[in-house]
Amino acid sequence: MTGTTADMKAIQYHIGLSKQMLCGAKYAFLPGDPGRVEPISKYLDNSSVLTQHREYRSVLGYVDSIPVLVMSTGIGAPSTGIAVEELARLGITHFLRLGTTGAIQPHVRLGDLIISEGAVRLEGTSGHYAPIEYPAVPSLILTQKLVDSSRLQSISYHTGICCSSDSFWPGQERYDSFSGFVPRRFQGSLEEWRRLGVLNFEMESSALFTIARTIGMHAASLCGVIALRTEGESVQQDVYAQVIERLALVARVMVRLHNEYI
DSSP states (O other): OOHHHHHHHOOOTTTOOOHHHHTTOOEEEEOSSGGGHHHHHTTSEEEEEEEEETTEEEEEEEETTEEEEEEOOOSSHHHHHHHHHHHHHTTOOEEEEEEEEEEOSTTOOTTOEEEEEEEEEESSGGGGTSOTTSOBOOOHHHHHHHHHHHHHTTOOEEEEEEEEESOSSGGGTOOOSSSOOOOGGGTTHHHHHHHTTOOEEESSHHHHHHHHHHTTOEEEEEEEEEEETTTOSOOOGGGHHHHHHHHHHHHHHHHHHHHHHO
């Protein structure tokens, strides 16, 4: 066995994938929930399940003849960072987060998509890659192609800044947790972020952007709104299927547009 063949077959420790399994894929769609992988992959051609290891469930499909990996990252920045590190070793160069989110601006509606132009680094993982002064910003070209794709399909979207938190409850100033306690640091933070023009809370984008930038890769984030924090804390399950469809449709066309561009 040659060194090259061994490298192609080498399995990454956390995600359970090898370069050979990815068939030359450069694009990765990264939902958080393993349960979203197969619904998203149905919008690709000739999709096939690869593996599931820990929180990382993966399917390979195609946009026209372009191989695309769909792989879950689990919840939060640390597991997303592991996914990016190991996928980069396998040749993935373009990372697209496909997530769900809670909007904090009144003009954003359920089912809308949010395309992030930057992210508040309210998580700790990105600090292991760059100082806090380093901005969490996505690839300009990938982000523009998300906008173009949304427009072509007449899907409602917003562009702006998201806030990436390390916790679902206190860091997003939710009081419906077990204890109902929010530390002083986060009390009033939702209104502060709203006043600063932040569109939404989520938990992965700032780490994805920062890590991708520091290792020379390309990343973008597309999230579907399933909760309106301006009206309440509950997640609206009735829009979930619609959001997944919109994420998958926009992501598919984005790959085609980006591939034509490059």
